[in-house]
Amino acid sequence: MFFEGAEKKCEIITSNAVQSLIEKPLSFWEDLVSASGATILSSIENEQSTAFLLSESSLFVWSNRILMLTCGETKLVESAELFIDSIGVKNIDGLFFQRKNEYRSALQSTDFMDDAKRLSKKIEGQVVCFGKLHSHHTLLFHTSKKLELAEQDKTCELLMYDMEPEVLSFLTRENLRTKELRDFFKLDSLFSGFSFDDFIFRPYGYSLNGIKEDQYFTVHVTPQEVCPYVSFETNLQIGEESLSILQYFIDRLRPGSFDVLRFNGHKDLFFGDDYIRAIHVKDELSIAYSVDFSYFNKRQKEPELMYSYKNIEEI
Amino acid sequence: MFFEGAEKKCEIITSNAVQSLIEKPLSFWEDLVSASGATILSSIENEQSTAFLLSESSLFVWSNRILMLTCGETKLVESAELFIDSIGVKNIDGLFFQRKNEYRSALQSTDFMDDAKRLSKKIEGQVVCFGKLHSHHTLLFHTSKKLELAEQDKTCELLMYDMEPEVLSFLTRENLRTKELRDFFKLDSLFSGFSFDDFIFRPYGYSLNGIKEDQYFTVHVTPQEVCPYVSFETNLQIGEESLSILQYFIDRLRPGSFDVLRFNGHKDLFFGDDYIRAIHVKDELSIAYSVDFSYFNKRQKEPELMYSYKNIEEI
Numbered sequence: 001m002f003f004e005g006a007e008k009k010c011e012i013i014t015s016n017a018v019q020s021l022i023e024k025p026l027s028f029w030e031d032l033v034s035a036s037g038a039t040i041l042s043s044i045e046n047e048q049s050t051a052f053l054l055s056e057s058s059l060f061v062w063s064n065r066i067l068m069l070t071c072g073e074t075k076l077v078e079s080a081e082l083f084i085d086s087i088g089v090k091n092i093d094g095l096f097f098q099r100k101n102e103y104r105s106a107l108q109s110t111d112f113m114d115d116a117k118r119l120s121k122k123i124e125g126q127v128v129c130f131g132k133l134h135s136h137h138t139l140l141f142h143t144s145k146k147l148e149l150a151e152q153d154k155t156c157e158l159l160m161y162d163m164e165p166e167v168l169s170f171l172t173r174e175n176l177r178t179k180e181l182r183d184f185f186k187l188d189s190l191f192s193g194f195s196f197d198d199f200i201f202r203p204y205g206y207s208l209n210g211i212k213e214d215q216y217f218t219v220h221v222t223p224q225e226v227c228p229y230v231s232f233e234t235n236l237q238i239g240e241e242s243l244s245i246l247q248y249f250i251d252r253l254r255p256g257s258f259d260v261l262r263f264n265g266h267k268d269l270f271f272g273d274d275y276i277r278a279i280h281v282k283d284e285l286s287i288a289y290s291v292d293f294s295y296f297n298k299r300q301k302e303p304e305l306m307y308s309y310k311n312i313e314e315i
Numbered sequence: 316m317f318f319e320g321a322e323k324k325c326e327i328i329t330s331n332a333v334q335s336l337i338e339k340p341l342s343f344w345e346d347l348v349s350a351s352g353a354t355i356l357s358s359i360e361n362e363q364s365t366a367f368l369l370s371e372s373s374l375f376v377w378s379n380r381i382l383m384l385t386c387g388e389t390k391l392v393e394s395a396e397l398f399i400d401s402i403g404v405k406n407i408d409g410l411f412f413q414r415k416n417e418y419r420s421a422l423q424s425t426d427f428m429d430d431a432k433r434l435s436k437k438i439e440g441q442v443v444c445f446g447k448l449h450s451h452h453t454l455l456f457h458t459s460k461k462l463e464l465a466e467q468d469k470t471c472e473l474l475m476y477d478m479e480p481e482v483l484s485f486l487t488r489e490n491l492r493t494k495e496l497r498d499f500f501k502l503d504s505l506f507s508g509f510s511f512d513d514f515i516f517r518p519y520g521y522s523l524n525g526i527k528e529d530q531y532f533t534v535h536v537t538p539q540e541v542c543p544y545v546s547f548e549t550n551l552q553i554g555e556e557s558l559s560i561l562q563y564f565i566d567r568l569r570p571g572s573f574d575v576l577r578f579n580g581h582k583d584l585f586f587g588d589d590y591i592r593a594i595h596v597k598d599e600l601s602i603a604y605s606v607d608f609s610y611f612n613k614r615q616k617e618p619e620l621m622y623s624y625k626n627i628e629e630i
Contacts, residue, residue, distance in 0.1 A: 006449075103448050104426060111421030120627045127624040133418050133542050134321075134476050135450050135572065141627075161449050227448050257450065278593050282618035291621060303597035306606060309442040312435045312456075 003205070005222030005229035006102045006159075007057055007069045008076040008115075013094040013147065014087055020063040022050055028086070033059060035078040036070050044197040044211060051209040051216060053197050058209050058218045064093075069233070071220065073108060077115040084122050094287070095123055097141040100159065100259070101131075103227045112139040130281040130293035136259055138293060147287050154264040158232040158246050162256030163223070171223035172204050181206050181221075185252065190245055191217060226307070230255070243267060250275075255298070262292045274299055318520070320537030320544035321417045321474075322372055322384045323391040323430075328409040328462065329402055335378040337365055343401070348374060350393040351385050359512040359526060366524040366531060368512050373524050373533045379408075384548070386535065388423060392430040399437050408463075409602070410438055412456040415474065415574070416446075418542045427454040445596040445608035451574055453608060462602050469579040473547040473561050477571030478538070486538035487519050496521050496536075500567065505560055506532060541622070545570070558582060565590075570613070577607045589614055 014021065022045075029052060033040055038056040045051070052059040057069040066083065070076045080097055097119055099112040110118075116127050116139075124144050131137030147153070163171070170176075170184065178198045182188065187196065191210050194217070198208035206221040217234035232249055250258065250271055257278075260269060269277075269292075279295035329336065337360075344367060348355055353371040360366070367374040372384040381398065385391045395412055412434055414427040425433075431442050431454075439459050446452030462468070478486070485491075485499065493513045497503065502511065506525050509532070513523035521536040532549035547564055565573065565586055572593075575584060584592075584607075594610035 101449065104428070105419075105421040107426070108421055111419060113419070114421075116627055125627075127627055129622040129624070132477065132572070134416065134544075162447065229449075257447070276591060276593070277615070278591070278612045280615055280618040281621050283621040292618075293621075297593045300592070300595055303595045303607075306596050306598040306608075307444040309444070312431055312440075312442055 003222055003224055003227075004072050004102055004104060004107065005220065005224075005227065005231070006100050007071045007220065007231060008074065009067070009069050009096070009098045010076055010080045011067045011094075011096040012065065012080070012083055012087075012092060014064045015091045015093045016064065018064065018087060018091045021061050021066060022048075022063055024061075029059065029061070032068075032079050032082055032086075035082045036068075036074040036076050037078075038070055038072075038074050041199055042197055044195045044209065046195065046211055046213065048214045049211050049216065051197060051211050051218075053199055053207055053209055057207060057220055060209070060211075060216050060218075062214060067216070069218065069220075071222070075109055077110060077118055080119060081122060089123055092123060092143070093145065094147045095119070095125065095141075095143045098138055100138045101136055103229075112141075116141040126286065128283075128285070130261065130283075130291060131259075131279050131295060136257075136279060136295040138259070138261055142285060142287060144286065147289075151264055151288060151290075153235075153289070154237060155233065155235050155262070156246070156265055157261040158249055158258060159261075160230045160232075160249065160253050160255035160258040161228070163228050163230065164254040164256075167253050168223050168225070168228055171206070171221055171228075172225075174203075176200060176206075178206075181208075185219065186248065190248060226309075243269070247271060257295065257297045260292075260294045260296070263289050265292055266290065269294055271296060318537055318539055318542075319387050319417055319419060319422065320535065320539075320542060320546070321415050322386045322535065322546060323389070324382070324384050324411070324413045325391055325395045326382045326409075326411040327380065327395070327398055327402075327407060329379045330406045330408045331379065333379065333402060333406045336376050336381060337363075337378055339376075344374065344376070347383075347394050347397055347401075350397045351383075351389040351391050352393075353385055353389050356514055357512055359510045359524065361510065361526055361528065363529045364526050364531065366512060366526045366533075368514055368522055368524055372522060372535055375524070375526075375531050375533075377529060382531070384533065384535075386537070390424055392425060392433055395434060396437060404438055407438060407458070408460065410434070410440065410456075410458045413453055415453045416451055418544075427456075431456040441601065443598075443600070445576065445598075445606060446574075446594050446610060451572075451594060451610040453574070453576055457600060457602060459601065462604075466579055466603060466605075468550075468604070469552060470548065470550045470577070471561070471580055472574070472576040473564055474574040474576070475545045475547075475564065475568050475570035476543065476573060478543050478545065479569040479571075482568055483538050483540070483543055486521070486536055486543075487540075489518075491515060491521075493521075496523075500534065501563065505563060541624075558584070562586060572610065572612045575607075575609045575611070578604050580607055581605070584609055586611060 194210040275296040281293040509525040509527040590611040596608040
């Protein structure tokens with residue numbers, strides 16, 4: 001069965017005039033998540049943040065910021081609208097709403113452009129595209145108001161496609177346990193000192209949130225045969241250290257292709273001669289964030305075979 | 316305004332028991348085209364074929380074969396169903412129904428998988444995919460019955476994206492005339508002996524059909540800024556000669572990327588060091604057609620800038 005792994009992402013920054021968001025009751029977050037058509041599975045927290053694991057991806061909450069990621073056929077724009085209405089638009093300092101190219105966008109109830117039009121009726125913003133509309137890309141709606149300290153706000157997304165068959169046969173193994181997946185991703189050593197919260201979906205799929213102080217990372221795995229996909233996202237400092245984390249994920253999963261999207265990440269990327277950069281976009285958002293988007297393809301030595309669908313009814 | 320240039324394509328081969336299709340009255344073809352939501356603009360014919368220029372692309376008719384291409388938000392699957400019902404499924408020797416990755420598939424009323432399910436209820440067939448679902452690809456539904464003389468049936472499609480700004484400014488020039496476009500594409504010398512039928516859409520867009528004996532070619536240009544696209548398709552022998560035609564189109568339009576899809580075309584492709592092949596699929600359909608799909612990317616020397624949408628309301 002098909003499942004859309006590609007995430008929609010919304011990040012909202014509230015002004016200091018607003019009550020700390022981590023003091024909001026659980027029911028507030030339950031309503032917010034439910035507006036998208038998702039549910040909360042579990043949560044972890046520390047003094048600076050709460051991380052909710054959702055039936056479709058993740059929600060992170062800090063004192064004046066939320067980050068919500070949802071996949072499948074969820075309607076993230078409805079959660080964004082509900083949050084704006086609850087907090088009041090005058091208390092929103094910044095909003096980012098982003099969608100990447102989906103596998104089967106015709107199954108989605110809205111496309112990015114519809115979402116952007118809806119958001120722009122509530123809050124002033126602009127739309128930009130990194131990459132190619134007919135190939136890998138990310139579309140972003142962002143508010144126009146300049147953000148203070150924007151340049152300290154670093155995030156990095158690594159979106160991996162078409163992992164090798166041996167990797168997929170591990171990721172789709174029956175009765176896989178979270179311990180085996182944490183070991184596979186070497187999470188204890190790569191993210192030492194982090195608290196983890198993870199969940200295995202049946203028959204397939206894995207989600208993990210990790211937090212440490214105000215840092216987060218999240219991993220989502222949808223290993224379905226027609227559209228295998230693994231995403232990793234973090235606000236760890238995008239220096240030498242986290243580039244080696246990206247390299248570890250790529251070496252471990254050996255994707256056929258992957259995107260790297262960085263906000264305020266400057267170091268140039270290189271992942272060995274096996275991967276060719278097919279798209280590279282580097283620019284500045286009007287609100288003082290730099291953006292760096294790259295799409296890498298594995299060098300293909302021999303022609304591949306076509307993919308034959310086994311059963312039309314099951315598509 | 317957005318216009319989906321990416322074509323849907325349907326080719327149907329009837330058995331010899333059926334009356335020659337070129338003897339069918341115009342009203343038959345008008346009804347067929349109208350089932351997709353398109354209309355006939357004009358036509359040309361010779362002893363072996365008729366070529367209709369449509370409001371959205373083209374329809375070619377031979378004695379025992381039709382080829383229909385439609386773009387925009389047309390519903391080509393409805394024309395395919397109507398044709399099967401009119402002719403009778405027992406008189407259909409072969410059917411190919413194909414859709415490539417679209418820019419904004421969420422605006423389409425169906426996706427390929429829906430179409431394939433509908434067709435498989437009328438006629439037995441299989442589904443295959445060339446390329447990557449999350450990137451450039453073509454999905455094909457084809458019937459299972461072995462086709463006689465299949466290996467003589469050669470077609471080649473060249474689908475070009477993101478032409479250079481100077482090319483686009485020519486293609487979107489006000490009051491452009493068909494003569495200028497025919498000269499730009501050097502059609503008189505590349506396709507000598509062919510009859511042409513072409514049309515310029517306002518504000519933008521160009522369609523052309525050409526026929527000579529049982530040979531055809533067709534060119535469709537949708538030069539809109541957010542998603543510039545030019546397609547070329549032909550059944551000319553895919554030997555030295557027509558590869559040089561592909562090279563001419565690529566040199567003239569300088570696309571940022573392009574796909575080449577060939578049925579029964581065997582010569583290996585190379586378009587100079589400026590273009591890297593990012594995807595290559597080579598395989599045999601169960602009905603004895605060979606397939607060769609390639610996606611080429613222009614080598615990117617410097618990072619590009621993001622694309623900024625001017626007005627959200629107009630997206």
